[in-house]
Amino acid sequence: MFLYYCDLAWRSIKKTPMLSLLMVLAISIGIGITITTLNVYKTMSYNPAGDRNDQVNSIQLWSQGLDTWDEFNTNMTFTDVSNLRNNNELAIKAASYRTGLAMQSDDETKAPVLRSVRVTDTDFFTIFDVPFLFGNRWNKSVDLQPAYQVVIGEQINNTFFDGKNSVGKTIYLNRKPYQVVGVIKDWNPKPKYYDPTNGAFNDAEHIFIPFSLSEQEEFDVWGNTSGWRFEPMLSYQDRLRSEKTWIQFWTLLETTEEKNQLQSWLTRYVEQQRSFGRFTDTAKTPAESAQISPVDKLLEDNNAVPSDNKILVGLSVLFLIVCLVNILGLLLTKFLKRAPEVGVRRAIGASRGQIFAQYMVEVGMIGFIGGIVGLLWAWGTLTLLHAEFNVDPSVTGLDSSMWFVTPLIAISTAALAGVYPAWVVCRTKPSVYLKAQ
Amino acid sequence: MLSMKNISKVFKTDLVETHALREFNLNVAEGEFVAVTGPSGSGKTTFLNIAGLLEGFTEGEYCLDGVNVSNLSDNKSAQIRNEKIGFIFQGFNLIPDLNLAENVEVPLRYRGVKSSERKRRVEAALEQVGLAARMKHLPTQLSGGQQQRVAIARALAGEPRFLLADEPTGNLDSLMARQVMELLENINQSGTTIIMVTHDAELARRAQRNIQIVDGQVCDFSMYQKADHSVVAELKKVADQKQAAELNQIVSGA
Numbered sequence: 197m198f199l200y201y202c203d204l205a206w207r208s209i210k211k212t213p214m215l216s217l218l219m220v221l222a223i224s225i226g227i228g229i230t231i232t233t234l235n236v237y238k239t240m241s242y243n244p245a246g247d248r249n250d251q252v253n254s255i256q257l258w259s260q261g262l263d264t265w266d267e268f269n270t271n272m273t274f275t276d277v278s279n280l281r282n283n284n285e286l287a288i289k290a291a292s293y294r295t296g297l298a299m300q301s302d303d304e305t306k307a308p309v310l311r312s313v314r315v316t317d318t319d320f321f322t323i324f325d326v327p328f329l330f331g332n333r334w335n336k337s338v339d340l341q342p343a344y345q346v347v348i349g350e351q352i353n354n355t356f357f358d359g360k361n362s363v364g365k366t367i368y369l370n371r372k373p374y375q376v377v378g379v380i381k382d383w384n385p386k387p388k389y390y391d392p393t394n395g396a397f398n399d400a401e402h403i404f405i406p407f408s409l410s411e412q413e414e415f416d417v418w419g420n421t422s423g424w425r426f427e428p429m430l431s432y433q434d435r436l437r438s439e440k441t442w443i444q445f446w447t448l449l450e451t452t453e454e455k456n457q458l459q460s461w462l463t464r465y466v467e468q469q470r471s472f473g474r475f476t477d478t479a480k481t482p483a484e485s486a487q488i489s490p491v492d493k494l495l496e497d498n499n500a501v502p503s504d505n506k507i508l509v510g511l512s513v514l515f516l517i518v519c520l521v522n523i524l525g526l527l528l529t530k531f532l533k534r535a536p537e538v539g540v541r542r543a544i545g546a547s548r549g550q551i552f553a554q555y556m557v558e559v560g561m562i563g564f565i566g567g568i569v570g571l572l573w574a575w576g577t578l579t580l581l582h583a584e585f586n587v588d589p590s591v592t593g594l595d596s597s598m599w600f601v602t603p604l605i606a607i608s609t610a611a612l613a614g615v616y617p618a619w620v621v622c623r624t625k626p627s628v629y630l631k632a633q
Numbered sequence: 634m635l636s637m638k639n640i641s642k643v644f645k646t647d648l649v650e651t652h653a654l655r656e657f658n659l660n661v662a663e664g665e666f667v668a669v670t671g672p673s674g675s676g677k678t679t680f681l682n683i684a685g686l687l688e689g690f691t692e693g694e695y696c697l698d699g700v701n702v703s704n705l706s707d708n709k710s711a712q713i714r715n716e717k718i719g720f721i722f723q724g725f726n727l728i729p730d731l732n733l734a735e736n737v738e739v740p741l742r743y744r745g746v747k748s749s750e751r752k753r754r755v756e757a758a759l760e761q762v763g764l765a766a767r768m769k770h771l772p773t774q775l776s777g778g779q780q781q782r783v784a785i786a787r788a789l790a791g792e793p794r795f796l797l798a799d800e801p802t803g804n805l806d807s808l809m810a811r812q813v814m815e816l817l818e819n820i821n822q823s824g825t826t827i828i829m830v831t832h833d834a835e836l837a838r839r840a841q842r843n844i845q846i847v848d849g850q851v852c853d854f855s856m857y858q859k860a861d862h863s864v865v866a867e868l869k870k871v872a873d874q875k876q877a878a879e880l881n882q883i884v885s886g887a
Contacts, residue, residue, distance in 0.1 A: 197742070197745075200742055207730050208730075211730060536726075537728055539726075540726045540727075540728060541728075541739065541743075542687075542711065543685070543687055543714065543720050543726075544714065544715065544719075544720060544739055544740040544743070544787065544788075544791075545711055545712070545714045545715020545716070545740045545743040545744065545791070546711060546715075546743045547707065547708045547711040547712070547743075548707055548708070548711075549708065550711075550743060625687075625688070626687050627678075627682040627687040627688045630687070630720075630722055630724075630726060630799070
């Protein structure tokens with residue numbers, strides 16, 4: 197019967213092309229706008245850590261003074277990061293910040309380029325499960341004893357080494373030679389969860405160098421630096437000794453026990469720092485002054501998905517509802533016009549259920565067509581957002597799940613609009629129309 | 634086959650109550666061809682709608698094919714209509730978007746008959762009404778008489794035991810009306826019970842039994858019809874409610 201209903205639905209759609217077009221347009225525009233906002237929202241609220249969310253944790257400390265900030269700062273001071281790096285209880289840990297360096301290779305034909313560089317520890321690659329194409333991360337000893345080693349991305353490797361295995365080769369960063377120890381595959385998590393303070397949807401860096409080089413190379417900070425009191429910054433050492441926050445700190449905690457141990461360690465650490473005259477905001481207890489945030493919490497705290505976005509999704513759903521009310525009216529008109537035919541069908545043996553099913557299939561078909569057209573609207577709008585307004589392609593790319601979700605939403609919403617008209621028409625009293633036809 | 638006892642049908646609005654049928658009694662035996670006549674507004678169509686389970690009734694008891702169908706659910710009524718009853722309407726009531734074969738197969742679709750069996754029955758039904766060659770035509774491409782034959786084929790395809798025809802020749806010229814009537818007679822001869830509502834006295838006379846509905850009640854002239862057609866005709870002319878009631882009493886008393 198389903199195929200029979202589909203056949204009838206298609207004939208009915210063809211019979212009233214203008215009315216059908218209006219309905220398809222109404223539903224497709226509603227769906228198009230909803231899917232566009234939903235797609236952006238879904239992309240932005242995606243958690244790249246997946247099922248490792250609870251294991252990958254960032255640490256924040258309430259190192260500021262009294263009456264300063266209302267929230268934990270995502271970044272930490274160099275002092276705290278150094279102390280945490282020296283904490284042997286933490287097996288896997290990585291400090292991380294962004295800088296920018298001029299890069300060139302031995303190939304004189306390749307012009308130097310200015311690139312974002314991630315300054316970090318070797319465990320960064322383990323914590324964020326970064327996939328390697330050639331070689332590996334630098335040795336853990338480099339985190340203690342600085343060495344000029346580098347891990348580069350596939351794109352850089354393609355540009356400067358024609359895609360060949362460049363492990364052992366040299367690149368120059370700000371004229372200093374760095375030995376390539378590893379090449380990672382294209383890796384560009386969205387949101388950029390390992391540093392949401394630097395534009396959550398910016399591209400990941402393609403060059404990674406040891407954090408241990410920071411003091412001797414005095415890398416600039418290409419990211420947010422926050423301070424809660426005036427501190428003269430006349431030298432790099434001033435920055436390192438200051439209470440300015442600019443470094444992220446990550447660790448991998450496999451179990452709750454490990455998490456509890458770290459929390460205890462951090463509490464003790466805050467107490468110790470207070471005895472040194474730091475962490476002066478005593479409104480918070482030492483335990484409250486340290487926070488371990490899994491990825492989802494960190495993204496939420498950093499408003500990776502702006503609240504405007506949620507409002508936009510809500511508004512687009514309201515718009516879809518307006519479209520549905522219009523469709524409901526059109527369907528009611530269309531179906532009631534066919535009441536005499538329903539009367540005949542009922543007279544010759546169709547049950548109410550069969551008539552209802554027939555009309556719901558028609559509604560579903562209109563919804564499906566509307567969904568497909570709506571998907572094209574969404575795709576066009578997203579492409580326009582990228583082309584005309586330079587919105588990041590990672591946000592404007594149509595999520596693959598939308599190809600399945602959109603027709604489903606379209607059919608469901610059309611069905612919602614069609615229930616009442618189908619119900620009205622299936623309750624048609626056949627005797628009313630048989631004589632009148 | 635069909636037995637109605639003291640059937641009443643009252644249409645109510647806020648202001649008035651209209652008694653379409655009152656203490657309506659009728660028995661139709663299997664294989665009978667009954668013509669129903671009566672003035673406009675007498676309750677013929679209401680009777681046909683109730684007989685065809687298209688409408689409920691206010692009081693009384695209705696048995697169809699030995700089954701009490703007085704209080705059936707909507708689904709069950711639809712099932713009985715589909716399996717046991719065929720309808721022929723004055724306005725043909727074909728579905729304009731479907732071709733002849735598709736129109737004829739509609740009741741079979743709802744019955745869940747398999748494709749091959751459907752095809753066989755549709756062809757046989759259209760063959761029977763002489764339209765097998767025009768299977769792919771749309772109803773609008775046919776004359777009124779041909780459309781009515783398609784409607785008959787649709788009713789026949791379901792192999793009903795009981796055919797209800799509401800003014801089947803009302804929209805046809807006399808030649809086509811005769812052809813349709815002959816078709817109905819042939820169908821009746823093959824064993825299908827037919828109840829036909831008509832205004833045409835000539836066609837009504839061709840039925841085995843002739844009943845008249847006056848003010849929602851039955852006047853059965855069959856006994857007199859067999860005895861003397863002229864007397865019956867005369868009685869019909871002067872029949873009023875009182876006479877009809879008296880005659881009904883005589884008939885049922887007999």
